[in-house]
Amino acid sequence: MTRIIHFAVQFVIIGLAVAFLLVWLRPELLPAGRQQAASPATSYADAVNRTARSVVSVYTRTMVTEPLGPEFSDPLFNRLYRDRTVTRPRRGLGSGVIISSDGLVLTTQHVISDVDDILVALWDGRVADASVVGSDPATDLALLRVNLDDLPVASLAEDDDLRTGDVVLAIGNAFGLSHTVTMGIVSATSRGHLSLASTEDFIQTDAAINAGNSGGALINPDGEVVGINSASMGQETGAQGISFAIPASVVRRVTEQIIEYGRVTRGWMGAELTDVSxxxxxxxxxxxxxxxxxxxxxxxxxxxxxxxxxxxxxxxGQQVRSARELMQRIAGTEPGSELELEVLRGNQVFTTSVELIQQPPPQG
Known part of the structure; x- marks a missing residue:
C-alpha cells in the first residue's frame, strides 16, 4: 500500500513538473493567455502604413465668370459695373487611390466633374497634373492618370465579405489635411435608395468622411481597400456618423471597363421599377x-x-426578388442581350422579351 501511495505521489509530481514546463514555454495555453491573445487590436498602424502611401490628395480648379456689379454696396458702382463680369478660380479638393504603378488613380466622379485643372499630391510631396481617363456617373467613380512611374499601389480586397460590425478606417484629404485617418465600423452593406447615384450599392459606415475625403480609401484591419469613400450625411440634416463608400467589387468592375472601353457598358431596358408583393x-x-x-x-x-x-x-428564368435586385441584374447584362420577362397584368400572366441597350447617361 505504501508503495502505491509513493508511486502516485511521484506520478503527480512528474505531472505538475511537465505542466509547469509547458506553461512556461507556451503561456498562451492558459485560459488567461488565450483570452489575451484573442483580445482586439490596440493599434491599426500597420494597416494604415500599408495603404496610406497609395492615397493621394486631389486639388481642382475651375474658372467661373461672375457679374461684377453685385460686389458693390454703392448703387452708383452697381449701375456702372452691372454689365461687367470677372473671372475667378473656384477651387475644390478630394482624395484618390493609386491602383497601378504607372499612374492610374481612382477617385469619385463628383470631385472632378466639370473642372478645368486637376492636381494630384502624393505621399512623398510630389505634385503632378492629372488627366481624366474616364468616369461613371452611375456609380460616382472616375479614373485619372498622372505621368509618374513606380508608384505605390493599393491592394483592393478580393471579396465583398464585409459584415456589419467589422472595423474599417477611412484615409483621405479631409479639409485639406492630407492622409487624415478616421476609424469606425461597418454600419450596413448594400445600401440603396439614397439618391447619391443611379446605381447604388453602398457600404454604410460611422467612420468620419469629411469634405475632401471623397475618393479616398476605406480599408480593413489588413490594409486592404474595401471601398472608395463617396459621401456622408451632414449634421445640418441631424445625422451623425452616417457615411457611405463604394464597395471594392463595384470599383474593380467599373475600373476594368473604363480601362478597356473608356466607359462602362451597362444594360438598360427603359422602365422604372418599384417593389411590390x-x-x-x-x-x-x-x-x-x-x-x-x-x-x-x-x-x-x-x-x-x-x-x-x-x-x-x-x-x-429567375424569380424577381426586388426592384433594386432586378435593375442591378439588368445593368450587369451586356447591351444587345435579350431578356425574357414574365409579366402579370391584371389577372393575366404573359411573357415578353426586351433587347437591352446601353444605359444612357443620367439626365441633369
Whole structure:
C-alpha cells in the first residue's frame, strides 16, 4: 500500500513538473493567455502604413465668370459695373487611390466633374497634373492618370465579405489635411435608395468622411481597400456618423471597363421599377415582384409592350426578388442581350422579351 501511495505521489509530481514546463514555454495555453491573445487590436498602424502611401490628395480648379456689379454696396458702382463680369478660380479638393504603378488613380466622379485643372499630391510631396481617363456617373467613380512611374499601389480586397460590425478606417484629404485617418465600423452593406447615384450599392459606415475625403480609401484591419469613400450625411440634416463608400467589387468592375472601353457598358431596358408583393393563384405565400412605375418612350421596354402598372415576376428564368435586385441584374447584362420577362397584368400572366441597350447617361 505504501508503495502505491509513493508511486502516485511521484506520478503527480512528474505531472505538475511537465505542466509547469509547458506553461512556461507556451503561456498562451492558459485560459488567461488565450483570452489575451484573442483580445482586439490596440493599434491599426500597420494597416494604415500599408495603404496610406497609395492615397493621394486631389486639388481642382475651375474658372467661373461672375457679374461684377453685385460686389458693390454703392448703387452708383452697381449701375456702372452691372454689365461687367470677372473671372475667378473656384477651387475644390478630394482624395484618390493609386491602383497601378504607372499612374492610374481612382477617385469619385463628383470631385472632378466639370473642372478645368486637376492636381494630384502624393505621399512623398510630389505634385503632378492629372488627366481624366474616364468616369461613371452611375456609380460616382472616375479614373485619372498622372505621368509618374513606380508608384505605390493599393491592394483592393478580393471579396465583398464585409459584415456589419467589422472595423474599417477611412484615409483621405479631409479639409485639406492630407492622409487624415478616421476609424469606425461597418454600419450596413448594400445600401440603396439614397439618391447619391443611379446605381447604388453602398457600404454604410460611422467612420468620419469629411469634405475632401471623397475618393479616398476605406480599408480593413489588413490594409486592404474595401471601398472608395463617396459621401456622408451632414449634421445640418441631424445625422451623425452616417457615411457611405463604394464597395471594392463595384470599383474593380467599373475600373476594368473604363480601362478597356473608356466607359462602362451597362444594360438598360427603359422602365422604372418599384417593389411590390403579390399572391399568385399558383402560390400559397406572398411573392415579391417589381411593378413598372414608368416606361420611357421608344425604349426597349416600350417596344416590348410593357405598361405602367405591370408587375415583373421573373426575368431570364429567375424569380424577381426586388426592384433594386432586378435593375442591378439588368445593368450587369451586356447591351444587345435579350431578356425574357414574365409579366402579370391584371389577372393575366404573359411573357415578353426586351433587347437591352446601353444605359444612357443620367439626365441633369
Amino acid at each position: 403579390l399572391r399568385l393563384a399558383t402560390a400559397e405565400t406572398l411573392q415579391p415582384g417589381a411593378r413598372v412605375s414608368q416606361v420611357h418612350r421608344d425604349s426597349p421596354a416600350w417596344k416590348a409592350g410593357l405598361q405602367r402598372g405591370d408587375v415583373l415576376i421573373s426575368a431570364g
